[in-house]
Amino acid sequence: MTHLKTDPALAFCAIDFGTSNSVITVPSPTQPGVMQLVPLEQGLPTMPTAAFYLAEGPDLQNFPRMYGRAAVAAYVEGMEGRLLRSMKSVLGSSLMDQPTDIGAGRQVRFAEVIGTYLLHLKSAAEKQAGQPLRRVVMGRPVYFVDGDPVRDAQAEASLAEAAEAVGFEEIHFQFEPLAAAFHYEAQIDAERLVLVADIGGGTSDFSVVRVGPKQRQRLDRRDDVLANHGVHIAGTDFDRRIELASILRELGFGAMGPSIHGKPPREVPSRVYFDLATWHLINPLYRASHIHEVRTMKGDYANPKHHSRLLKVLTDQLGHDLIGRAERAKIEVAAGGNTQIDLGLVERGLTMELDGHHALDALRTDIDRITHAALETVAMAHLQPSQIDAIYFTGGSTGLKPLTEALAARFTAAQPVHGERLASVATGLGLFAQRLFGG
Numbered sequence: 060m061t062h063l064k065t066d067p068a069l070a071f072c073a074i075d076f077g078t079s080n081s082v083i084t085v086p087s088p089t090q091p092g093v094m095q096l097v098p099l100e101q102g103l104p105t106m107p108t109a110a111f112y113l114a115e116g117p118d119l120q121n122f123p124r125m126y127g128r129a130a131v132a133a134y135v136e137g138m139e140g141r142l143l144r145s146m147k148s149v150l151g152s153s154l155m156d157q158p159t160d161i162g163a164g165r166q167v168r169f170a171e172v173i174g175t176y177l178l179h180l181k182s183a184a185e186k187q188a189g190q191p192l193r194r195v196v197m198g199r200p201v202y203f204v205d206g207d208p209v210r211d212a213q214a215e216a217s218l219a220e221a222a223e224a225v226g227f228e229e230i231h232f233q234f235e236p237l238a239a240a241f242h243y244e245a246q247i248d249a250e251r252l253v254l255v256a257d258i259g260g261g262t263s264d265f266s267v268v269r270v271g272p273k274q275r276q277r278l279d280r281r282d283d284v285l286a287n288h289g290v291h292i293a294g295t296d297f298d299r300r301i302e303l304a305s306i307l308r309e310l311g312f313g314a315m316g317p318s319i320h321g322k323p324p325r326e327v328p329s330r331v332y333f334d335l336a337t338w339h340l341i342n343p344l345y346r347a348s349h350i351h352e353v354r355t356m357k358g359d360y361a362n363p364k365h366h367s368r369l370l371k372v373l374t375d376q377l378g379h380d381l382i383g384r385a386e387r388a389k390i391e392v393a394a395g396g397n398t399q400i401d402l403g404l405v406e407r408g409l410t411m412e413l414d415g416h417h418a419l420d421a422l423r424t425d426i427d428r429i430t431h432a433a434l435e436t437v438a439m440a441h442l443q444p445s446q447i448d449a450i451y452f453t454g455g456s457t458g459l460k461p462l463t464e465a466l467a468a469r470f471t472a473a474q475p476v477h478g479e480r481l482a483s484v485a486t487g488l489g490l491f492a493q494r495l496f497g498g
Contacts, residue, residue: 071194071496072097072184073488075235076177076218078147079260080105080455082485083180084492085188092497094489096482097187099180100127105481107131108146110176114162115139122167126179135379137342139163144339145261146173151204151214170221178225194229195222196492198484201234201266201287231495236266236287237280238487239453243476244270245490251448252285254437254473256466257484259454263429264289265436267447278495286440290432292425294386294456299336302385304421305413306400307332310372311365317358327359331369336385341378350374368405377404392418393460419461426465433466449474453483 069086073094082105087093096104111130113123115138125133134142141161149155149169158166185192203214215232222230236255243253250271257264267285274283303312312332315324331353334340343349350373360366372378384400391398392415402409437444450466450473457463457480467475479486 065190067190068497069188070190070192071196071229071492072181072188072192073196073198073485073492074177074180075198075238075482075485075488076147076180077108077198077259077484078145078262079108080481081108081176081180082106082482083184084485084489085184085192086493086497088189092493094486094493095187096485097184099183100129104485106180107144108176109142109144110146110172111138111140111142112161112165112167113138113140114165119163119165122161122165124175126176134342137345137376143169143172146176149173150217151207151210155217170217173218174221174224177221181225181227191226193227194231194492194496195227196231196233196488196495197222198235198238198488199232200264201236201284231492233488233491234266234280234284235484236264237268237270237284238485238491239478239483240268240270240451241275241487241490242478242483243449243451244275248272250274252442252446253449253451253476254433254447254470255451255453256433256457256463257454258293258429258452258456258462260294260456262289262291263293263432263454263456265433267436267440267442285442286436288432288436288439290428292428293454295338296425297389297422297456297459298382298386300421300425301389301413301418302336302382303332304417305388305411306381306385306402307336309365309402309409309411310335310369310405311360311362314365315361317361324361325359327365328356335372335378336382338379338382341382344373344378345376364406368409371405375404380404388413389418390458393458422459422461426462429462430465430469434469437470444470445472447473449476451476451478451483453478453480455480 072083072085075082083097084094085097087095099106106127109130111125111133155170156168158168161167199215202211204210219230239255240253253268253270255266255268266287269283311327314327316327318324334344357366388398388400392413397412397414400411400413447470450470452463
């Protein structure tokens with residue numbers, strides 16, 4: 060631990076245990092009333108909510124594992140073991156206490172996976188704070204489980220049990236969309252109705268919340284969440300659309316095969332491309348049996364280069380790299396303009412250009428569905444779009460300008476407010492923890 064003078068009054072933290080990424084904050088030892096982000100991995104305050112259990116090497120009886128980016132890298136590199144992601148989604152389900160296989164004849168319960176991940180976060184926070192941390196505020200969605208209050212309560216109880224098991228003695232929860240808006244709330248002098256748009260990697264979640272000077276004095280804020288809704292469309296879907304519309308065209312996606320016996324040509328089989336653009340379905344494509352099947356498809360291609368490029372990607376295990384290139388291209392054209400995608404790893408000298416208009420066309424359907432979900436959320440609060448005072452944008456995918464512009468266009472009376480894309484929830488939880496514990 061860092062050699063700092065311990066202060067029991069500062070022995071608390073706030074944790075955003077996210078579906079895709081997690082963040083933790085602790086009180087600053089030098090700035091009273093200020094919470095600071097904890098470096099979790101590679102000096103960064105965000106860490107993927109992921110654990111990789113090794114199934115090869117020494118000491119397997121002690122369940123060696125890696126977390127965050129290191130866990131994802133181990134999986135992508137094909138190490139023997141089991142990658143566990145989106146573990147938050149298991150809360151409130153019967154899977155929590157069921158064992159899952161992690162290789163080498165071993166099993167672990169999901170409750171233990173969540174517990175050890177929280178312990179990893181807590182240890183990093185204690186190193187930063189220089190003392191043990193006994194009190195915590197944890198974020199929670201408005202509903203862990205939609206339409207089932209009993210399972211929703213079970214989910215919160217399970218997360219509290221996991222936090223208690225790693226040494227937290229006082230545990231409080233706060234709604235994530237409210238936490239995201241706390242920084243905005245601290246700057247206003249009158250009550251506002253805010254649409255919180257939390258658009259991350261897997262879901263686009265919307266909440267209508269009431270904030271203001273009077274509200275921020277209260278610790279119980281349940282009545283200030285007026286509506287909550289979302290769709291399972293977000294950043295990973297955008298990357299998939301971009302890859303299918305650009306990179307995978309160079310590998311034959313959407314291409315026509317040869318004319319056989321005078322019959323009209325047919326489109327080449329497409330399933331392999333959809334799997335290649337879906338993160339968790341890529342590794343199975345590298346199996347020898349599947350590569351053999353793709354080799355036998357050569358006659359389905361009118362352009363032999365398409366087939367050879369596809370085989371190159373599978374045999375050299377380049378699938379996750381291509382998704383990464385699609386994501387970077389999406390970011391580069393997010394504000395308009397063009398970008399060159401280098402595909403030299405597939406074929407020497409191969410490049411392709413992606414322009415903003417092409418990217419927007421690929422994403423238009425997803426953007427329309429997300430904006431529709433936002434409108435539905437406001438309607439669920441029995442409000443009109445014109446009654447929303449501000450849209451608070453948070454989550455990694457709110458960096459996509461066409462998306463935020465489309466949402467802003469549906470709420471013309473609302474002030475667009477951009478929070479920290481990856482840390483606004485954790486920062487808000489920290490503000491709440493300071494009010495709760497800081498005196």
